[in-house]
Amino acid sequence: MELIISSSIGVLTAGGVYLLLRLRTFPVILGLALLSYAVNVFLFASGRLAIDQSPILSKYGEATYTDPLPQALVLTAIVISFGMTAVLVMIGLGAFLEADSDRIDITADDGETEDGGRA
Amino acid sequence: MSHGGTLLFLISLMPFIGALLPGIMIRAGRNVCAISTAIPTLIALTMLMVLAPGVMRGEVVQANIEWLPQLGLSASFFLDGLGLLFAAMILGVGLLITLYARFYLSGDDPMGQFFTFLLLFQGAMLGIVISDNILLLLIFWELTSLSSFLLIGYWKHLPEGRQGARMALAVTGAGGLAMIGGMLILGNIAGSYNLTDILRAGDAIRASDWYLTALILILLGAFTKSAQFPFHFWLPHAMAAPTPVSAYLHSATMVKAGVFLMARMWPVLSGTDAWFCIVATTGLVTMVVGALIALFKDDLKALLAFSTVSHLGLLTMLLGFGTTAAAVAAVFHIINHLTFKAALFMTAGIVDHEVHTRDIKRLGGLRHLMPITFVVGTVAALSMAGIPLFNGFLSKEMMLEEASHTDWWNSPYVVPVLATIGALLSVAYSLRFIFHVFLGPVRDDYPATPHDPPFGMWAAPALLVTLVIIIGVAPFLADGIVTAAASAVTGQDLHPHLKIWHGVTPALWMSIIAVAGGAVLLMQHGALEKIWNTLPRPEAKAIFDRLVAVLVATTRAITDVSHNGAVSRYLAIFTTTSVFLGYFAYTSSGLSAPTREMLPVAPVIAVGWLMLIVATASVVVMHHYRFRALVLIGIIGLSISAGFAYLSAPDLALTQISVETVTIMLLLLALHFMPKSTPKESSAGLRARDGVIALGAGGGVAALAHAFLIRDIETISDYHIANSYEGGGGTNVVNVILVDFRGYDTFGEIIVLGIAGLVIYAMMHALLDGPAARRLKNADYDNDRSRDRHPMMMVVVTRVLMPIALVVGLYIFLRGHNEPGGGFVAGLVVAIALLMQYMASGFAWTQERKKIEYHTMIGLGVVIAGLTGVGSWLAGAPFLTSSYTYVHLPPIEEFELATAMLFDLGVFLTVLGAVMLMLYSLSRIARFAGATVNVTPMDYDPSQQDQEEAKG
Structure with a gap:
């Protein structure tokens, strides 16, 4: 099971990083989404894996529970990463609508202002 | 804390609190603004005078509040003779400058801003001279650089003002950085950042291997601040500032900060060959070079600026000699230079203000038109020349006396001869100030009709020249403060007696030669100037500008490569670096043995895993088709929420699945307005590079995750589980x-x-x-x-x-x-x-x-x-x-x-x-x-x- 999880994290990270290095906004956003998955699972896994040990206290006597703290942290992280993705999407969309291009790189000809400084 | 300590704190705070006032008070008029600047200064000065008698008796007032004790940083102040002398100078001249500036600044100048900057500077400068903690001192040191930047560039519309301000900041700021290094070394050797402790650790510091490094770094800070050769060039360019600023910063206070620091550190750093070689030589060279250039400057303020450079050189040289008598002379000259040079700057400002030019070539004959200014300027200039019965004479005699028996490089002649030449040039430019500005025929082509300024404007310089004469005639009046300050500098109990007549000494002969030679030089000025103008001279500003240009070009070249606007490149660099750092951390530390058994894998999980892997790989391969990629992202999100559910995280599964839905909707909405496909524009090489980076990052993260997954941790969650129901009332x-x-x-x-x-x-x-x-x-x-x-x-x-x-x-x-x-x-x-x-x-x-x-x-x-x-x-x-x-x-x-x-x-x-x-x-x-x-x-x-x- 541990191998499954760590390999999944690895594959998600690799996919995320590859897409992150693309030149257009949309794949970059997708890459970030993949990377968010990877990070969330990574954080979750830092509480170690457990099956059938949900951190819901049992009314029927003693039971073992998995580590609830990483879960609480990851829960908010999932929601926050949605917020981040949304802001990024909006920035990407805005940039595309304003400039009619969804490239993420400033190229030499559109980055330089007249006095030689950076725009 | 003692009563005196509290007062000392208030003194240090007063200018900063006061700085809040002028900006507001300007609305009530220029007089109110000036008065609101003067009041905090006056209060601080009064409090200082309350402390003065004790300090003059040799007591040291201390105040201490722990600030960041872990760093050795405390807000501690102390006031001894040297601090008292400087604090009195800063506050006293500050008052006079406030009065002068009230009349100097025109109605168009934002006066509130000016006085705010002035008080900020005053507070910073005051902080330097009473800090007992060298880290605190460094903070104030940098503050003076910053506030003087604001003051020099006060006339923002003048390009010279802006360039001068920038140059001053670059030079003094760079020196300040060097000094931070030196001070930290010093603190480490002494084991404390408290000045009083460091002053006691002189022997250990001089014996340390790091002594020379610390010395050079600290001197770099002091020399840049006090405009010593070869860093003297910024001072003349700082003259673009309004004259009150020049009079305050560039004659009386800020440029003396370097001298103050050398005096403060004198018991610790002086007395070695290195100290003598560096400090005395630099001072000597600066004194002669500054005086020589001053003689040929036509701009009144430039003349005074180079004369200041020269006099600062003189002070540096005296401190460099390392003898107590020289230290006494230095302290005395600090007072004298303050009185005559501030008066001279104010005189130059008055001339500029009333005649609308300060070009000596366009002046002359002003004595009948501006009699008061003439008297004030003449007295101050004669003192600068070192004519008897004015205070400049006394300290110059002491300097020449010290120079006359100082050997340099096994030669007894070098120092006396050069010192005499310096004094001679000093006489020449001082007399030039009198003769070419005030004497000579009245001209008919002044840019404006010259007349004496209102009382408020000449009151301050007049007060200063009164001091010049009083000290010059009755030097014993200054005995007390010189004794206190010199004792504080040297750390010994000194009892100097200042007097006019020392008998016929070598110094007297040197003085006579200087005055006579100076007069001759002035008579030949026209001819000498022709020769001077034909000589090739390095133009400091051009060299500085070229240096800056090279620096800017280099940094721009580096920036253009690393920050060329390609976000993908930054990300690639960042990811690669992170991977390498991770690899470095992994190889340089051992891993403990695994402690956890791996959990078994159910077949359905294996299928889910396969789905996730295939979906991720497909997103990467098919990301050009954006809708398809979105669908695949949905699959990945769902598999992950299933995984959460399986691995005992039902809350996460619920959140993930609902967030997933919303995210996909959001992306779909956005995609409506965007291109539906991504063009294939990366070259195969680039894709391969990105692939390698991505695999490296993925492999690294997977290895890391696996490494911790098969090892146990200590968790703090037991507390949460135990208290969830009883403390929080919930079972989830x-x-x-x-x-x-x-x-x-x-x-x-x-x-x-x-x-x-x-x-x-x-x-x-x-x-x-x-x-x-x-x-x-x-x-x-x-x-x-x-x-x-x-x-x-x-x-x-x-x-x-x-x-x-x-x-x-x-x-x-x-x-x-x-x-x-x-x-x-x-x-x-x-x-x-x-x-x-x-x-x-x-x-x-x-x-x-x-x-x-x-x-x-x-x-x-x-x-x-x-x-x-x-x-x-x-x-x-x-x-x-x-x-x-x-x-x-x-x-x-x-x-x-x-x-x-x-x-x-x-x-x-x-x-x-x-x-x-x-x-x-x-x-x-x-x-x-x-x-x-x-x-x-x-x-x-x-x-x-x-x-x-x-x-x-």
Whole structure:
């Protein structure tokens, strides 16, 4: 099971990083989404894996529970990463609508202002 | 802390507090503004005078407040003779300058700003001279650089002012950086950053291997500040400042900071060959070079600036000699130089102000037109020349006396001869100041009609020249303060007696030679100037500018390579670096043996895993087709939520699945306006490079995850599990952590989410006001549109589903405290239910039925969560302490009411509001892009069918 999880994290990270290095906004956003998955699972896994040990206290006597703290942290992280993705999407969309291009790189000809400084 | 210590604190604070006043007071007029500047200075000066008698008796006033004891930084001050001398100079001249500047500045100059800067500078300078902690001293040191930058560049419209300010900041700032290094070394050797401790550790410091390094670094700071050769060039350029600034900073105070520092460190650093070689030589060279250049400057202020350079060189040389007699001479000359040079600067300012030029070539004959100015200027200049009965003579005699028996490089002649030449040149330019400005025939081509200024303007220099004469005639009056300061410098109990007549000594002969030679030199000035102008001279400003240009070019070259605007390149560099750092950490530390058994893998999990891997690989391969990539992303998200559910994280599974839905909707909405495919534009090489980076990062993270997964940890969660029910009243530990144990975190997080929603809303509005709006209006999206945008099936089903979804949301919310669920998930579920209405029945239709604005909802949520937290204060408990009770209302089963639930309601509202606001904003753009408004829930109204058919 541990191998499954760590390999999944690895594959998600690799996919995320590859897409992150693309030149257009949309794949970059997708890459970030993949990377968010990877990070969330990574954080979750830092509480170690457990099956059938949900951190819901049992009314029927003693039971073992998995580590609830990483879960609480990851829960908010999932929601926050949605917020981040949304802001990024909006920035990407805005940039595309304003400039009619969804490239993420400033190229030499559109980055330089007249006095030689950076725009 | 003692009574005196408190006073000392107040003194150090007074200018900074005072700096708040002038900016406001200028509204009440220029006089009030000047007075409000003078008052804090006057108060500080008065308090200083209260402390003075004790200090003169040899006491040291101390004040100490621990600030960052871990760093050895404390706000500690001490006042000894040297500090008293300088503090009195700073505050006293500060008062005179305030008076002078009131009349000097014209009505167009922002006077409030000027006096604010002036007080800031005064506070910084005062801090330097009374700091007992060298870290604190360094802070004040940098503050003087900054505030003098503001003052030099005060006339922002003058390019010389801006360039001069920049140069001064670059040179003194660089020196300051060097000094930080030196001071830290010193502190480390002494084992304390307290000046008093360092002053006691002189022997250890001089014996240390690091002595020379520390010495050079500290001297770099002192030399740049005090404009010593070869760093002297910034001072003349700083003369672009208004004259009050020149008189204050560049004669009396700031440039003396370097001298002060050398004097302060004198017991620790002096007495070695290195000290003598560096300090005395630099001072000697500066003295001669400065005086030589001063002689040939036509600009009055430039002349005075180079003369200041020369005199600072003289002071440096005296301190460099390392003898107590020389130190006494230095202290005495500091006082004398202050009096005559500040008066001279003010005189130059008066001439400039009244004649509208300070070019010596256009002046002359002013003695009849400006008699008062003439007297003031002449007395001060004669003192600078070192003519008997003026105070400059006394300290110059002492200097020459010291020079006459100082060997340099085994030669007894070098120092006396050069010192005499320096004095001779000094006489020449001082006499030139008198003869070429005030004497000679009255001209008829002054730019303005010269006349004496109002009393307020000449009062300050007149007071200073009165001091010049008093000290010059009765030097014993200065005995007390010179004794106190010199004793503080040397750390010995000195009793110098200042007097005019020392008998016929070598120094007297040197003086006579200097005065006679100076007079001859002035007579030959015209001829000498021709020779001087033909000589090639290095132009310091040109060299400095070239250096700066080279520096800028180099940094720009580096920046252009590393920050060329290609975000993908930064990311590649960043990722690669992170991977290498991780690898380095991995190889340089050993791993303990694994302690955990691996869990077995169920077959269905293996299938899920395969799905995830294939989906991820497909996203990478097919990301050019954006819709397809989105679908695949959905698959990945779903597999992950299934994984959470399997691995005992039901809350995460619920959150993930609902967030997934919302994310996909959001991306779909955005994709509507964006290109539907990504062009293939990366070269194969680039793709290969990215592939390698990605595999490296993925492999690294996988290895890291695996490494910790098979090892145990110590967790703090046992506390949460044990106290969840008894302390928080809930059995769902994750939810209790969120709303109770770590409620403050959650509070912050919902605020972040709310802000994200508002940011998107604001960006949408900004977009619709800009060029994007035109593009949207002109774009043709009709081809993308479905013919039946609101299919009946969907409308009906979503209407039916709406109440069910809301009840599910409510249920998830209510059970959250004990079972998987809670505010986050409930908010998302309700958001999805509402979104379905938007999608099925159309934007306008839904919008019309919306009763509450989404911003309001975000605000309400945050307020409710916050008030819940505040509520616990009423119960006398810390912020966000929860309390709960069980309620039994027949016929419903017993249930729990907890304040945490109220908090969770806040979370719910914020999440709902933020998510809805985000998607609403994107939909608004669609409206702008020409999507038609539907009045009816369906494009096609079934009830109208018959009529349509009838028409058809």
